[in-house]
Amino acid sequence: MNSGKTIRIAAIPGDGVGQEVVAAGRMVLDALAEDSNGAFAFEWTEFPWGSDYYAQHGRMMAEGGLEQLRDFDAIYFGAVGWPTIPDHISLWGLRLAICQGFDQWANIRPVKFLPGVTSPMRKADDTELDWVVVRENSEGEYAGMGGRNLGGRPPGGEVAVQSAIFTEVGCERIMRFAFDLARTRTRKHVTSVTKSNAQQYGMVLWDDVFNRVAKDYPDVEVDSCLVDAMAARFILQPESLDVVVASNLHADILSDLGSAMAGSLGLAASANLNPERRTPSMFEPVHGSAPDIAGQGIANPIGAVGSAALMMEHLGFPAAAERLNKAIEGTTAAGVLPRDLGGNATTEEVTSAIIDNLQA
Template sequence: MHFLPGVQSPLRKADDTELDWVVVRENSEGEYAGLGGRNLGGRGPGGEVAVQSALFTEVGCERIMRFAFDLARTRTVRKVSSVTKSNAQQYGMVLWDDVFKRVALDYPDVETESVLVDAMSAKFVLKPEDLSVVVASNLNADILSDLGSALAGSLGLAASANLNPERRFPSMFEPVHGSAPDIAGQGLANPIGAVGSAALMLEHFGLPDQAARLNKAIEATTAAGILTRDVGGTATTDDVTKALIDALSL
């Protein structure tokens, strides 16, 4: 969650506090594994039953957690916050907690904490300066990343990277907000989330200088007040895109 100059956040402390954190989401299993079914037993009208099961594997948990710890080692504040709900989900989330404790032993230089998802939602609002890298399951990170984007000013600002850590398969880079078909072709969409995702792609390709140039162009554009409606401006999608290109040419 990067708070951009010129973009007003609903958080008052963002005006005078340095806020910058990353949400690391496990998106290959967890609550979105797609296990379950509906109308079990054919109970008739009014008696339908739906079962939705979450799948947590030790391998999947460890992979995303090691990625989060490695990422934390590259940041100014070396801290990983694990998001859990093991007080209510006593199998999958307890496995998550156990793996987190074990993996943390290999990173003694990184501070850790384990926070229930409801408490973490409050922390995003009340004490975001205490965050650096937040690692969470598929569902929990999905919700928290949207919350963080809104706190930064708009969902239209948020970039994301769907990474294959082993690099055996292509990774995917896209804005958090999705395709937004309801405003397609109207010049309302904020292109910053997509351009920020391109910066993440450049970093993944081993081009940090080029990624930094793109991020600086984003900051120069917002600082100049060239903003789409979702962040309180009047600029169109084309206006912001042109400003980004102009900033890159400087």
């Protein structure tokens, strides 16, 4: 993007604390734009989709919602889910509808250990830890293939089939994405997460494609690890991790584990990317709608601001992304921590501190 660009962002705060952290992230981004010497500005359009919208209209997003979003430069998403609506309805009706409808097939979830944040991992006290989980975001276990049948049987006789879909195209493109990302990092190492000992079709295809693709990247070290062993490796040998590429389900679980190791799910940022840029990409914190603390002003905005940094990187403003990340680090290093990180700072106080650090 050129200097002076007006960046058109579709904001979808969604449910619960999503509304609070998107508002916080927007404040930080607007402050970033004001201090950019005219390099960029934001034009925001907010969409009221989510569980409240469902209660009024019987659907999570407006009919034709994808077409309304298509011409934006990016989507800034909060969270989805509320106790009054089954999770599979809220998730498939909004977030997954956007991810799959726009073929946002690459999901990036960095695991960052921030200064001033106490990790439950003793190893984090004296070991530099920094890795990123690359998640296949379009198929696998979340492909949505299957159904429920035989509901007319006596109680206990219904059958549900949920099929995991692995395609050679889907596996190859996410693996090449992971290898290309590894080439930009210091260690240049990719670990593939598999379960081919038990899933003899889909994950054997995953392994075959990984071994083939790896030959095109002789400068990148590789290894493969079964998902259960990888869960243990996250805890016992996190220093061995650099770029971790995994299927939709495996990466979803492992990335949450990584964020908990760093201190809280409230830290976790993510990007749902269409790398070819045929459609807008979507950026969101990982933590969910957190109904138990919604409306109390204590939600952690760091994951949302970190997601904004991923958005700026994707939009072609790496220096702005770096400023956002440094402002987050300055805030936590100064001890301005929300409750999920052991502090007592409110959402507003953390947001203000991040803005102050932007301008420092």
